[in-house]
Amino acid sequence: MYKILVVDDEKLIVKGLKFSLEQDNNFVDAAYDGEEAIAFAKQNNYDIIILDVMLPKADGLEVCQQIREFSNVPIIMLTAKGEDMDKIMGLEYGADDYLTKPFNVIELKARIKAILRRITTGAPNLLESILTVRELKLDTEKRRVYIHEKEVDLTIKEFDLLELLMMNEGKVYSREELLGSVWGYDYPGDVRTVDVHVRRLREKIEQSPSEPKFVFTKWGVGYYFR
Amino acid sequence: MYKILVVDDEKLIVKGLKFSLEQDNNFVDAAYDGEEAIAFAKQNNYDIIILDVMLPKADGLEVCQQIREFSNVPIIMLTAKGEDMDKIMGLEYGADDYLTKPFNVIELKARIKAILRRITTGAPNLLESILTVRELKLDTEKRRVYIHEKEVDLTIKEFDLLELLMMNEGKVYSREELLGSVWGYDYPGDVRTVDVHVRRLREKIEQSPSEPKFVFTKWGVGYYFR
DNA sequence: TTTTCTGATGAAGATTTTTTAAAGTTTTTA
């Protein structure tokens, strides 16, 4: 349970992130412009701040700089393609990490986790990064999947899909939610893409893909892991 | 008891929503075009506004924008399929949520509840989503139903039906009301469809479907849960 | 008690959703 501040002027993004991070049992505040962000950061003691570069009133870099004057809270910047990352990450502004829009939520969560771990323990935690369910093992750190200790070769999308579903065992995700989380919140493509990836994932991890034991279909709703 | 404004030029929808929301002990105003909506919103202090995108005189997006100039009241937009949600939800118009027509009333109520909760408490309430009556348990969040802790697989309609009845224990719903709430206010089909779904629901949750202990028939009127 | 309704039940057909297969596109790798 971390306290997180999300700052972006696009309500849809804020809403999506808030929802997604709260799913993982965090407390999330939202700010929609630079002034608000600074005010929030002063009043609260966040574990991490996620900050868009483009903001009304005071732009993200400026906000980052101002927050740094009174706090060392980790900051992840959200940037558009083509911005000068070295500058953002450099001494002048002091962000801890950045993500290029459109990003996918899993990636963001991975970065958050990595930063918090770096901050709190100073060393990577090798447990807790491995999820095991019956004969299926998923290593989030190494991005590897095993069945009966034998490695299964998954593609990026297949892995992200399985990781998301496994990390939220039992939760039913609609295709739209999966597209949003795995493909990025503004992915314009067809939802059927999800079906095809689920199918290939099943072919790789299920003994009998048509009677799955891990990735289930909730008819009319979506998919879930159990 | 909330003050709600419903804006739509289709009288049937307005009427249905008004009825349904008043059932839950809310005060509901109705407006039938954009100008009216703005006038009402100015004069009254609503807790939430439900606003159709397609409106005569001033369209819904415009209305939304104009209301935003003087108020932060939460707004739920009703849209047809295929409209640009990002735009609607984005900064430009600032709706708080949207629903695609035809929607079902349960869904709308859930959204209203979620928004009001977010506004008033600042955080979503993760508990209180589970209804338990004797050995029957219904999880509205996960959309799962259990009998004696054993999961029962319900279809979408069966679940929606049970959820509505359970949430209003004791209240007798006519078939027409059930069609309106579960199938959508503009569902054109036969009311007998309800019977068939009730029957199949009973087959799944009742020990003896012909002597039900949960879903009862009120002869000549409709069905209720107890 | 008989008649007339209303609700329950079973089953067929229609519809919707998912799975499967295959071809086309894009990205990565060698």
Place this chain on the structure above:
DNA sequence: TAAAAACTTTAAAAAATCTTCATCAGAAAA
């Protein structure tokens, strides 16, 4: 830059669900 791998789209087949209809049983009314 060509080949391979990964991803996306499309179409069909298959499966699950929903709707309708016909019939039967039981409740209410005459």
